[in-house]
Amino acid sequence: MSFQSNIPDGPLKEKWTKHKFDLKLVNPANKRKYNIIVVGTGLAGASAAASFAELGYNVQAFSYHESPRRAHSIAAQGGINAAKNYPNDGDSIYRLFYDTIKGGDYRAREANVYRLAEISNNIIDQCVAQGVPFAREYGGLLDNRSFGGAQVSRTFYARGQTGQQLLLGAYSALIRQMGKGTVQFHPRHEMLDLVLVNGEAKGIITRNLVTGEINRHSANAVVLATGGYGNVFFLSTNAMASNVTAAWRAHRKGAYFANPCFTQIHPTCIPVSSEHQSKLTLMSESLRNDGRVWVPKKKGDNRNPSDIPEEDRDYYLERLYPSFGNLVPRDVASRRAKDMCDKGHGVGNTGLAVYLDFSDAIQRLGRDAVSAKYGNLFDMYQQITGENPYETPMRIYPAVHYTMGGLWVDYNLMSNVPGLFVLGEANFSDHGANRLGASALMQGLADGYFIIPQTIGNYLSEKLNETVSIEDSAFSSAENDVRERAEKLLSVNGSRTVDDIHKELGKILWDNVGMSRESSGLNEAIQKIPALREEFWNNVRVPGNNESFNPELEKAGRVADFLELGETMARDALNREESCGGHFREEHQTEENEARRNDEGYTYVAAWEYQDGAPPNLHKESLNFENVSLTTRSYK
Amino acid sequence: MQITLKVWRQSDANSPGDFVSYPVDNVTEDMSFFEVIDMLNDELVLRGEEPIAFDHDCREGICGTCGIFIDGRAHGPLQGVTSCQVHMRSFTDGQEIVVEPWRARAFPVIKDLAVDRTAFDRIMASGGYISVNTGSSVDANATPISKHDADEAFDAAACIGCGACVASCKNASAMLFVGAKVSQYALLPQGQPESKERVLNMVATMDDEGFGSCTNTGACESECPKEISLEHIARMNREFIKASLG
Structure with a gap:
């Protein structure tokens, strides 16, 4: 090691x-x-x-x-x-x-x-x-x-x-x-x-x-x-x-x-529309080159977007960040969208969306030019939502995108x-x-x-001729573990599907380890996830057998691992007493709701070591900056 | 909405298959077609039945993993979209929807709606590349390429390798898939040094893999979710003749 x-x-x-x-x-x-x-x-x-x-x-x-x-x-x-x-x-x-x-x-x-x-x-x-x-x-x-x-x-x-x-x-x-x-x-x-x-x-x-x-x-x-x-x-x-x-x-x-707590929530995704939603679809960040993000100034204004006049619209990214405008980094754009919706300015049926409007760009460049740049994205949006973004602004909301x-x-x-x-x-x-x-x-x-x-x-270069035979005991014991795990998954025969438990895990994480985090929510996640893991191993139902094409068994193995990872993410987020990038702790923000880093305490990589049956061990790799000076990120 | 899915069930490549009908309740028009199958599968699991196996991954129409016949059409009733992008607003309450796998000798069924399309990879391995090793390239702007050619090459390169062209062709021909790749490279200067071997080898592998011949019916073009044009088949034919004569 x-x-x-x-x-x-x-x-x-x-x-x-x-x-x-x-x-x-x-x-x-x-x-x-x-x-x-x-x-x-x-x-x-x-x-x-x-x-x-x-x-x-x-x-x-x-x-x-x-x-x-x-x-x-x-x-x-x-x-x-x-x-x-x-x-x-x-x-x-x-x-x-x-x-x-x-x-x-x-x-x-x-x-x-x-x-x-x-x-x-x-x-x-x-x-x-x-x-x-x-x-x-x-x-x-x-x-x-x-x-x-x-x-x-x-x-x-x-x-x-x-x-x-x-x-x-x-x-x-x-x-x-x-x-x-x-x-x-x-x-x-x-x-x-x-x-x-x-x-x-x-x-x-x-x-x-x-x-x-x-x-x-x-x-x-x-x-x-x-x-x-x-x-x-x-x-x-x-x-x-x-x-x-x-x-x-x-x-x-x-x-x-x-x-593990550094996850990216992408600001421009198509909002959730039904409880059976299986995944979310991104609308490329490139759209922010020509699209303008706005919400109605008045809370709960549910007029048709085209009926809302300029003076009743808040182009909040352009207002808050005049030099970067709609092209602020993803973490900033996402958090601001959530903020606007939390304050009651969200649009659409759920109130969990903001507008991304192309009417200026279409007027300036023409519909054909906009279509040449973004045509496939517009088509995809229309396919999923049934709305035409050439005529009405897109509705977007942040979604998990990258880790x-x-x-x-x-x-x-x-x-x-x-x-x-x-x-x-x-x-x-x-x-x-x-x-x-x-x-x-x-x-x-x-x-x-x-x-x-x-x-x-x-x-x-130093390992020439160091090949290990697959008959080595390390291979047979690893193979045994894999077989036993599959058999265990198949033998629970409980009453909940893999997706059902996965959705519950997802909700715990989105609510507590999502776009903004604070210690009580993180502690709650650290309590709830092990309990859900128990539930999984005692009550999941995986049909079929190990000797055939069995997508449910594949999913079950993956969700079992997510149930361990989720807890480590919450622990990492709890440990990091600062806000930086995609990790926003409610406790650590400026008066203008911007992230407040703690460079003295947390300029390090948190590397977690797995421990069987116990919380992971933290190892720190400190980050040394010799060329750039650490400043507060500003996109104003 | 309430709908009935009439689904092809087949436990593996060597077993006979059959249609089984499943009524599904509580369908809403915002749901995707695959979300309906997800919901049905959850019910089947809890009832102790085998869920329906189907290939899918990105669910945004780009990875090419999904591909089924929905009511007799590759990727369903809409133009220019993949199966994963079909939403229930395209159907009506009470409708029975027939769901089948791709049917082509070169794409054997793995289970239910999932098929084996590795034949496509074997065609690509016989010439679907430009032989350039990492690190041996010149500056990206050293060779200007006309915007028109670059755009046309892109149109060909947009192929997602889903296999709808093969599945909707009465001869199970792979000419649109192969034509798109040959055409992309034929339009670019980088593709010229290997143009002859490429088209000859790829066509030979396509034949060896058991795909049928092209009789220009155009079914592939009309069902292609990326709307790849028949012109690429024409360009491949020209390339093939040039290569065969020279």
């Missing part, structure tokens, strides 16, 4: 370059002697698996989907940031670094974020070379747009489907290696445990979701790229199957879970468990307490294409 950040010495701008030189290498002829397991094949996993194979490693890739192209990275809409400064508007690597550190409310590592900004430009080059059809200007060069938390236009995009196009790019790189046989892809396989030998990650146990077969897989290193845990809330913008299981199984085996927290990793993206690496949303590393828009795609691809292919060699 090692809990050192391993940030290289030297000036910020030279750290990564110097580090790459200092890393030990695996010689080209030896690479084929290593096996690497990659779990999850979204942006981070697919790009890593393809890049490993290009270098000459043997790769086993796993996904619970039927194909890598189904990963939830595909749903990212708005874009990907890079410091190209093509628009000549004053951008630079340092500015992208600075905006990201500030956007994260100074709770991320300077060195990691600087490296991310540095690599951002290579990502765009790589994707264009792969044939990703980014938006272009008439002159044939790439187009950029603005996103929240920045005053430059640095976001590259492919209509409202940037995630889809980038994922299909990474998928094409991966599938090329699959065709060559250098990557063996295991579709519809879910990782259910991590195997440790002498404290190092040496393999995984999987379940074939079609046949129910449990398999052992051995390797020299295990890479998790399994996404975020937003579905712990039941309702989120995540895909239905997105889950924490792989990360949580690793956590139970000793990997620290960092900053900044995740497994703790060092500068090499290795967890405290040697041989276990974590990429993309599954790790905690780059976004601090709040992620800026268009930065998730950037981080996933930076980790997968450009960082892990360099850093993994440093670990592997």
Whole structure:
């Protein structure tokens, strides 16, 4: 176990370059002697698996989907940031670094974020070379747009489907290696445990979701790229199957879970409409470039929006934050929307929505221009709500969208468990307490294409010929645990469905560990979640058996893990006596209801160690800022 | 609303299947079609019956995981949407709705409404990429691409690989799926160096996987949730002829 950040010495701008030189290498002829397991094949996993194979490693890739192209990275809409400064508007690597550190409310590592900004430009080059059809200007060069938390236009995009196009790019790189046989892809396989030998990650146990077969897989290193845990809330913008299981199984085996309370609530989602709602749908942040957010000035004003004259409207973001206006970061926009609704200005049947209005933009640019930019989003909105956003303002409300927290990793993206690496949303590393828009795609691809292919060699170089047989007792005991757990889930035969209990967990978390938190609510969650966990293990009903295609059994295993994670999130939120980014504690706010950080007490990463049958142990990694000064974030 | 779902049930690829009717109460028009299946599945679980297996994930029309026949049409009665985006306001109180899996030899049924579409991945693995290793690319703006070509390439690249084109084709042809990928790369300068091998290999794999031939009926285009145009099939045919002659 090692809990050192391993940030290289030297000036910020030279750290990564110097580090790459200092890393030990695996010689080209030896690479084929290593096996690497990659779990999850979204942006981070697919790009890593393809890049490993290009270098000459043997790769086993796993996904619970039927194909890598189904990963939830595909749903990212708005874009990907890079410091190209093509628009000549004053951008630079340092500015992208600075905006990201500030956007994260100074709770991320300077060195990691600087490296991310540095690599951002290579990502765009790589994707264009792969044939990703980014938006272009008439002159044939790439187009950029603005996103929240920045005053430059640095976001590259492919209509409202940037995630889809980038994922299909990474998928094409991966599938090329699959065709060559250098990557063996295991579709519809879910990782259910991590195997440790002498404290190092040496393999995984999987379940074939079609046949129910449990398999052992051995390797020299295990890479998790399994996404975020937003579905712990039941309702989120995540895909239905997105889950924490792989990360949580690793956590139970000793990997620290960092900053679990840092969850992002996205301001522009379609509001909840029925009690049977199964998920929430995001409307891209890019819409805030041209849409104006407002609520009626008068409480409970239920006139049709078009009947409410200008003077009766409160464009509250433009009023409160004149310099950033509608493009304030997500955490600020979300909290203000909640605030307006709590004060009685909300719109729609539930009063839990604000307007996002395009009439000015349509007047200024014309309907066709607006449609070219956002057409697919407008169509999606109309499909879900039955209302036409070209004619009436969209109704939006915040929803859980992304999780900044995740497994703790060092500068090499290795967890405290040697041989276990974590990429993309599954790790905690780059976004601090709040992620800026268009930065998730950037981080996933930076980790997968450009960082892990360099850093993994440093670990592997000393592990030549250290392959463990799957007959080893560590594998058989992990396999046994997996089988026993499935049997236990199937044998409860109680009276509540998995979704029913999951919804109850989601409500506890949304009410107490959601957009704003305070100690009594957090303590309540810490009481209620263990009780619900008891209820789950005594009263859940999982039909069918383990030896067949059984989606209810899959869900049950994931919800069992969410029921543990939820409690740790509440404990982390209770521990952090400050407001920062997406973590807003009622007790810690300014007179203007802005977040009040406590830099003296909490400039650290909270890394939690799992304890069987007891609350987790807290380990602190203090964050040192040598280049930026910690100021109160202001977007006024 | 009260509706009846007449659902194809099949326990695995090797067992025969059949339709089973399920009345469902308390349906509201804001619910999505899948939320109705969720609600029915919860009831089935509590009654001790097997829930209906169906593939779905993002539920916002982009991942391509879902795909079922709803009342005889791929992805249901609406134009340009996936099954997950069909809402109950498209149906009427008391309606019986027939629900079936994709039917094509190349897409064997896994269970109920879930099918195996890995044949698509095997087609892609035979040429659906540009061979560029990580780190070996030039500046993104080094090669200007006309906006018109870039936009058209995007239209092709919007394919979500759901398989509706195959399922709605009487020949179970995958020409629209393959055509979209070939066309995307054919329109871009990056795609040129491998253009010949790409189209020949992908077409050969498509045939090997058991997809049928194209007879230009256009069913694929009219049922494609992303409204991918037949023009991409035409462009693939031109690419194929060029590659075969040269």
